[in-house]
Amino acid sequence: MIEVDRVGRSFTVGRGRSRRTVHAVQDLSFTIDAGEFVGYLGPNGAGKSTTIKMLTGILAPTSGRIEVAGLDPTRRRTALARRIGVVFGQRTTLWWDLPLKDSFDLIRHLYKVDRDDFRRRLAELTDLLDLGGFMNTPVRQLSxxxxxxGDVTAALLHDPAVLVLDEPTIGLDVVSKAAMRAFLGRLNAERGTTVLLTTHDLGDIEKLCRRVMLIHHGRLGFDGTLDDLRATAPGEDSIEDVVTHLYTASPADR
Structure with missing residues (x-):
């Protein structure tokens, strides 16, 4: 479902003699099969967001090849938008001053979703995510x-094959976080939706992901199961300690 082959992305920063090239992502390769739920970890500045932007067609890679749902994200961005859903935890795709239900109706028109399919899907998501109590509330008034x-629902209304989540539980209380995790796990298990999750909340990873990738300094430093991840630092007790160990280890120690 996702193929990344020797991808790099560089930026030029500064001016005049102070200009320099920053390699945000370097020689990155991985594949994600249909139906996988994969965690994508890394410290701030590691290259996670750059990767997500390339997978969704926002940025073009400087080198290498990317294919998502059979499409080149940069060249087929509009077509790809119909195959993927994206949720950015710190930015909303909803219309700030409109009631939630009106945002969903606009999304139906943008994606040209059949009216009956939209009603059926929205009813299902409303039930699963317990949206009924605030469908008529303007987005700016929502907790x-x-x-x-609401953002997760908006990303799923067109029934995407791939769901990309960037910090979907950031700032949520314990109850809301548990409900979101339960929903995402069910979505993956029952509908077979392929999910790529980036997060700093390692509880999300432990509850949801069977596979974890770790990027550091723009390069893929680990790709394997949670058990494989724990085995990299046998003296550490928690996943958080193991990941911290990998972040701080020298390349020769990894």
Whole structure:
């Protein structure tokens, strides 16, 4: 479902003699099969967001090849938008001053979703994510947890094959976080939706992901199961300690 082959992305920063090239992503390769739920980890500045932007067609790679759902994200961005859903935890795709239900109706028109399919899907998501109590509330008046449930619903209304999640539980309370995790796990298990999750909340990873990739300094430093991840640092007790160990280890120690 996702193929990344020797991808790099560089930026030029500064001016005049102070200009320099920053390699945000370097020689990155991985594949994600249909139906996988994969965690994508890395410290701030590691290259996670750059990777996500390339997978969704926002950025073009400087080198290498990317294919998502059979499409080149940069050249087929509009077509790809119909095959993927994207949720950015710190930015909303909803219309700030409109009631939630009106945002969903606009999304139906943008994606040209059949009216009957839209009604069926929205009813299902409303039930699963408990949206009924605030469908008529303007987005700006929603709590963070309510808005996140709205953003996830918006990303799924066109029934995408791939769901990309960037910090989907950020700022949520314990109850809202548990509900979001339960929903995402069910979505993957029952509908077979391929999910790529980036997060700093390692509880999300432990609850949801069977596979973890770790990027550091723009390069893929680990790709394997949670058990494989724990085995990299046998003296550490928690996943957080293991990941911290990998972040701070020298390349020769990894």
């Amino acid at each position: 963070l947890g309510q808005r996140m449930r």
